[in-house]
Amino acid sequence: MAYTIRAVRGEDWEQLRELRLAALADPVASVAFHETYEGLAAQGEEFWRRRAAQGTQGSLAETFIGEDDEDGGSWAGSTTVLDEGDTAHVVGVYLRPAHRGTGLADALFDAVTEWALERPYVTRMLLHVHEHNPRAESFYRRLGFVHTGQLSSDPKAPLLREYEMVLELPTRWTGTVSR
Template sequence: MTAVTIISPAEADWQRVRDLRLEMLRDTPIAFMETVEAAEANSEDVWRMRADRGNTLDSVQLVAVDASGRWVGTMSGFVDRLDVGGPLLVGVFVSPAARGRDAGVADALLDAVEHWARGQGNSLTLHVHEDNDRAIAFYRRRGYDLTGRTIPYNLDPTKNELEMRRTVA
């Protein structure tokens, strides 16, 4: 198991948040509703806001930091009262070198988000690109089930995001 510390970034971490987001977009472009080009065009003010957006009552943003201080993964959540009626998992990424069940990084991050979600509702919902087999397998292993709902993927409306949900209460 990879030893990681789970932290919540703050506004001052904006450059590291930006660097991790760009790594995410380059590694798995279908997993996020943003292009690398759009992210690179963001101003420092936007990145500062993004770095700090997990610090509200209705949201969480977590980062896994390895023993060397490298940010190797992230997951966030927010209470989506309009669409899913409760906590929604978003922005999930683990760096390639920190992936896998034995590394435990994804599990550590999801454990922390699920802990937060318990205080927000009875279940945690997520949306995953239909072609992201690795992520779907991870969520299934963690007890998430398809709800049957699909959402057109904003960067390619011929593809869908699949909704999955798990009871966390």
């Protein structure tokens, strides 16, 4: 499969809404999201327009999508990255079932990693993976993410856990030489 990876634009709000609601309706993927289907389905057009435009409005967040080149550019998956100072926090990773295992996740992570590396102060990428999502955890491990030892409760089901994982980014040339 061939994909075009790009940042979401403000005019993409309807596709963004549809993809996020599909993620929340997916029984396998929904564990990865802190939002609920009902909560987001109730949001109006203005909410979705703001969310879609956040990357173009100087926000400290960017959402990348993978468009299926063989299916007229339909949205196959997405991920969002948040600028949290020295950390690029990856959230909202979702691939439609037909696109899992196709290389789309790698391409989306290439985009968020490039985004992080464009910020010289970012030293690591961070994400959380639900304990009932071993496929995602395996993928993150393959990319080099490791457990930090930190756990958090799933906000939708406090008895369940999420594992924090981190990927240290390579150090960058600062233009000065230490002596």
